[in-house]
Amino acid sequence: MLHEHKLIHAFGALAELGQEITNRNNFQETIRTSLHLLSGALGIRRGAVARYSRFGHELNMLAVRGLGEDFPLSLLLTGEDERQFLSNGMAPIDIGEAQVLPFFQVHNVSFDQRRLELFVPLVVRDEIVGAIFLGEKATGEIYTSYDKEIICAMGQHIGVAIAQRNLMAEIERHSEENRRLFDEMRSTYHDTVKAFAAAIDCKDKYTEGHSVRVGKFSEIIAAELGWGTEEVEGAAVAGYLHDVGKLTVERKIINAPYRINAKESAELNKHPAVGYEILQPIHHPYTDVPLAAKYHHERLDGRGYPDGLYDREIPYIAKIVNLADSFDAMTTDRPYKARRPANDVVEDLTRNAGKQFSPEIVTAFLSGMLKELKGEDRTKRFRRLLGRDYMEAEGLATKVKYALNELAPTTPMTYIAAAGSVGSQTN
Numbered sequence: 303m304l305h306e307h308k309l310i311h312a313f314g315a316l317a318e319l320g321q322e323i324t325n326r327n328n329f330q331e332t333i334r335t336s337l338h339l340l341s342g343a344l345g346i347r348r349g350a351v352a353r354y355s356r357f358g359h360e361l362n363m364l365a366v367r368g369l370g371e372d373f374p375l376s377l378l379l380t381g382e383d384e385r386q387f388l389s390n391g392m393a394p395i396d397i398g399e400a401q402v403l404p405f406f407q408v409h410n411v412s413f414d415q416r417r418l419e420l421f422v423p424l425v426v427r428d429e430i431v432g433a434i435f436l437g438e439k440a441t442g443e444i445y446t447s448y449d450k451e452i453i454c455a456m457g458q459h460i461g462v463a464i465a466q467r468n469l470m471a472e473i474e475r476h477s478e479e480n481r482r483l484f485d486e487m488r489s490t491y492h493d494t495v496k497a498f499a500a501a502i503d504c505k506d507k508y509t510e511g512h513s514v515r516v517g518k519f520s521e522i523i524a525a526e527l528g529w530g531t532e533e534v535e536g537a538a539v540a541g542y543l544h545d546v547g548k549l550t551v552e553r554k555i556i557n558a559p560y561r562i563n564a565k566e567s568a569e570l571n572k573h574p575a576v577g578y579e580i581l582q583p584i585h586h587p588y589t590d591v592p593l594a595a596k597y598h599h600e601r602l603d604g605r606g607y608p609d610g611l612y613d614r615e616i617p618y619i620a621k622i623v624n625l626a627d628s629f630d631a632m633t634t635d636r637p638y639k640a641r642r643p644a645n646d647v648v649e650d651l652t653r654n655a656g657k658q659f660s661p662e663i664v665t666a667f668l669s670g671m672l673k674e675l676k677g678e679d680r681t682k683r684f685r686r687l688l689g690r691d692y693m694e695a696e697g698l699a700t701k702v703k704y705a706l707n708e709l710a711p712t713t714p715m716t717y718i719a720a721a722g723s724v725g726s727q728t729n
């Protein structure tokens with residue numbers, strides 16, 4: 303009867319243990335509970351569960367019960383111990399009878415003092431993953447073979463939990479490694495893109511640094527639109543590579559110190575399509591870089607090239623690059639045309655919003671500029687690209703503010719706020 307009762311109790315503990323082990327959230331807690339359940343099932347007061355480190359060849363305690371503060375938290379195994387434990391498997395070893403092994407010789411006194419009676423190597427798939435130490439039974443009886451079977455079964459559960467944990471740690475290490483590799487690849491990709499941009503710009507001696515600047519302006523716009531980090535990077539790449547098709551256009555056309563004729567212009571206008579052909583076979587991680595190259599000369603009003611697309615037909619990224627590209631063209635000296643003053647350019651962007659440019663893209667770009675002019679953004683993105691003097695043009699901040707108002711006169715929120723005050727924008 304007593305025997306049966308114990309059996310039911312032990313199996314109950316086993317079931318609980320299985321459940322505990324599937325809950326992987328708190329490993330340490332799981333192991334502590336396991337030890338608790340095992341001791342409870344068999345009436346054992348003292349014990350410990352350790353995890354084996356293959357690299358350090360040591361058993362590190364995960365849970366200790368009733369063994370006192372000075373019980374060593376880490377115990378070394380020799381090669382001989384390892385071999386013996388592996389061939390022994392999960393069967394509980396009577397510590398008193400195992401004195402031939404170095405492990406028990408070394409710790410003889412310590413184990414004896416605490417009256418540890420059983421040692422269970424946890425062997426999972428031919429590997430030692432840990433061990434269980436058990437003291438004498440509260441009743442003072444010796445362990446029966448039946449007790450040992452229960453210990454072995456529970457030990458198996460605990461062993462699997464530790465092995466699972468080790469596997470998880472391994473996977474995490476690998477994903478760490480993958481992340482590192484990915485980051486490396488990503489920076490290699492960016493270096494390649496920049497090298498390409500520099501190569502494109504080399505061909506065009508009058509617009510030195512054009513692609514790089516268009517990349518940076520596109521980046522500013524994407525960031526101002528509230529895009530995520532990767533999308534912003536993607537926008538920068540699209541800008542860097544937008545004119546890649548120019549690599550196949552004759553140098554003398556690109557560098558013509560005069561306004562080119564119709565034939566030359568037709569030749570130059572092939573560069574978006576050529577760029578698309580070059581970029582299309584490459585896998586770009588974040589955005590549609592080839593489409594940005596293909597359509598960066600399209601206009602909202604359908605008067606652009608190569609396909610004369612209208613507003614909604616133009617990919618969004620191409621609209622961003624278009625603004626960045628046009629802005630750079632207006633703000634740099636060309637052989638037949640000097641750069642235009644900042645106020646003029648802002649006015650141009652506003653006037654052409656809805657015709658060439660997407661109004662909300664112009665808004666995003668100008669808000670970025672205004673933040674810098676008002677000192678809210680201290681990264682000096684615009685000053686670095688356009689020069690300090692250029693950005694300090696008289697009345698520029700007011701001009702930009704005015705332009706922003708014109709583009710997006712008010713929001714319902716500011717309208718309500720303005721209703722109570724005098725002289726606000728009410729038109």
Ligand SMILES: [Fe+2]
Nearest residue numbers: 544545573598
């Ligand atoms: Fe272009």
Ligand SMILES: [Fe+2]
Nearest residue numbers: 516544545627
């Ligand atoms: Fe361009």
